[in-house]
Amino acid sequence: MHELSLTRHVVSMVVERAGARRVTAVRLRIGRLSGVSAEAVRFAFDVCARGTVAEGARLLVVEPEGRGECPACGRSFPMESVIETCSFCRMTPLRVVGGEDMMIESIEMEAG
Amino acid sequence: MCATCGCSKGAKVTIEGDHEHAGAHEHAGAHEHAGAHEHSLAHEHTDDHEHSHAHEHSHAHEHSHAHEHTDEDGRVYSHTHGAPDRGPAELAVLEARLLEKNDRLADRNRAWLAGREVLALNLMSSPGAGKTTLLVRALSELGLPASVIEGDQASSLDADRIRETGAPVLQINTGTGCHLEADMIATALERLRPAFGSVLFIENVGNLVCPSLFDLGEAVRVVLFSVTEGADKPIKYPHMFRRADVVLLTKIDLLPHVDFDERAALSALRAARPDVTVVRVSARTGEGMPELLSWLRDRHAALHPT
Numbered sequence: 001m002h003e004l005s006l007t008r009h010v011v012s013m014v015v016e017r018a019g020a021r022r023v024t025a026v027r028l029r030i031g032r033l034s035g036v037s038a039e040a041v042r043f044a045f046d047v048c049a050r051g052t053v054a055e056g057a058r059l060l061v062v063e064p065e066g067r068g069e070c071p072a073c074g075r076s077f078p079m080e081s082v083i084e085t086c087s088f089c090r091m092t093p094l095r096v097v098g099g100e101d102m103m104i105e106s107i108e109m110e111a112g
Numbered sequence: 113m114c115a116t117c118g119c120s121k122g123a124k125v126t127i128e129g130d131h132e133h134a135g136a137h138e139h140a141g142a143h144e145h146a147g148a149h150e151h152s153l154a155h156e157h158t159d160d161h162e163h164s165h166a167h168e169h170s171h172a173h174e175h176s177h178a179h180e181h182t183d184e185d186g187r188v189y190s191h192t193h194g195a196p197d198r199g200p201a202e203l204a205v206l207e208a209r210l211l212e213k214n215d216r217l218a219d220r221n222r223a224w225l226a227g228r229e230v231l232a233l234n235l236m237s238s239p240g241a242g243k244t245t246l247l248v249r250a251l252s253e254l255g256l257p258a259s260v261i262e263g264d265q266a267s268s269l270d271a272d273r274i275r276e277t278g279a280p281v282l283q284i285n286t287g288t289g290c291h292l293e294a295d296m297i298a299t300a301l302e303r304l305r306p307a308f309g310s311v312l313f314i315e316n317v318g319n320l321v322c323p324s325l326f327d328l329g330e331a332v333r334v335v336l337f338s339v340t341e342g343a344d345k346p347i348k349y350p351h352m353f354r355r356a357d358v359v360l361l362t363k364i365d366l367l368p369h370v371d372f373d374e375r376a377a378l379s380a381l382r383a384a385r386p387d388v389t390v391v392r393v394s395a396r397t398g399e400g401m402p403e404l405l406s407w408l409r410d411r412h413a414a415l416h417p418t
Contacts, residue, residue: 002290002291002321002322002325002326005289005291005293005322006210006211006325009210009211009212009213009214010210012213013206013208013212013213017204017206021202024201028210030210035321035324035325035351036210036325081350082350082351082354082384083346083347083350083354083383083384085383093382093383093386102209102210102211103206103207103208103209103210104206104207104208104209104210105205105206105207106203106204106205106206106207107203107204107206108201108202108203108204109201109202109203109204110201110202111201111202112202
């Protein structure tokens with residue numbers, strides 16, 4: 001459950017930014033190849049935010065698709081797992097070029 | 113749960129040398145991270161992952177305003193956004209990595225270690241792959257000053273085994289935590305004080321999932337993979353194996369007794385990380401130990417150009 005500990009990091013950064021203001025929304029970007037389950041983060045968020053200025057905030061998670069590029073032929077493909085081979089030249093493992101994001105995009109706060 | 117450190121009953125991290133604190137919210141010692149919030153601009157990035165630093169663009173905007181939209185056909189729409197009851201809100205664009213704090217601390221650890229010419233290795237594997245047994249043997253045969261940070265959910269059993277070799281060791285118990293994080297290592301380094309020019313082994317919590325995400329400030333990521341596990345482990349746990357610098361195939365003395373397809377295992381490893389270094393080793397018989405130790409000494413020598 002690294003998501004619990006990641007979500008603690010999220011809440012701690014959000015709280016640090018918000019100061020005394022109440023946070024109404026938090027927007028995250030968690031790529032599908034990041035190794036982090038957006039679902040588990042959603043689950044952990046309410047628990048971690050409890051008792052902080054982020055308690056009750058809406059959590060929005062965008063989940064960019066995985067994308068890979070073949071180092072041999074340069075073609076680009078959607079990826080569902082971080083280990084996939086090029087479907088054109090067959091043997092070459094794809095290099096992940098998208099879907100690994102783990103970002104806090106923005107937060108919305110009440111005006112201070 | 114405490115928002116500062118995330119500690120709660122049962123989830124408390126204890127690092128050897130902690131002094132007791134009465135309340136869960138008293139942060140003496142273990143949870144004091146000196147300078148953790150400083151932004152040092154002069155750290156190096158030796159890995160190939162990006163370090164984007166959080167920069168904020170914040171702007172307050174009024175939520176009560178009328179405006180017009182013109183679409184492609186030239187039609188104009190106008191509408192009014194009403195102010196919410198609580199008054200204007202502020203949107204702060206953070207674009208901060210989720211692991212920003214951990215990675216910042218990991219960079220500090222890395223700089224601290226580099227300044228003392230300490231070669232730090234982060235050892236990861238599933239439980240029971242033989243990390244401690246291999247360490248015990250490596251420590252007695254390495255011939256270089258070395259110390260160990262032991263990570264386990266509970267007990268000091270592993271630290272006790274290491275201590276018998278005479279190497280300085282510090283135990284971190286993560287409570288319910290399933291991996292080590294950079295702040296724990298920062299505290300451990302202050303207490304353990306690895307010798308100048310030494311080797312530091314960090315034995316992570318046995319787990320093939322969570323530790324892969326958390327940079328500790330190590331120079332080398334070592335993943336152990338024992339022949340008693342399935343040859344398809346690298347495919348099933350790709351996040352761990354694709355970030356490995358070195359994979360140690362352990363317990364090879366058991367190969368005649370298990371149905372381990374070594375060729376399949378190697379091809380799975382290459383799929384996860386094409387350029388990975390693989391060393392076959394048995395801590396029991398010593399097979400492969402000379403290769404492992406000579407690789408270690410080379411890495412160590414590279415830190416100390418003569």
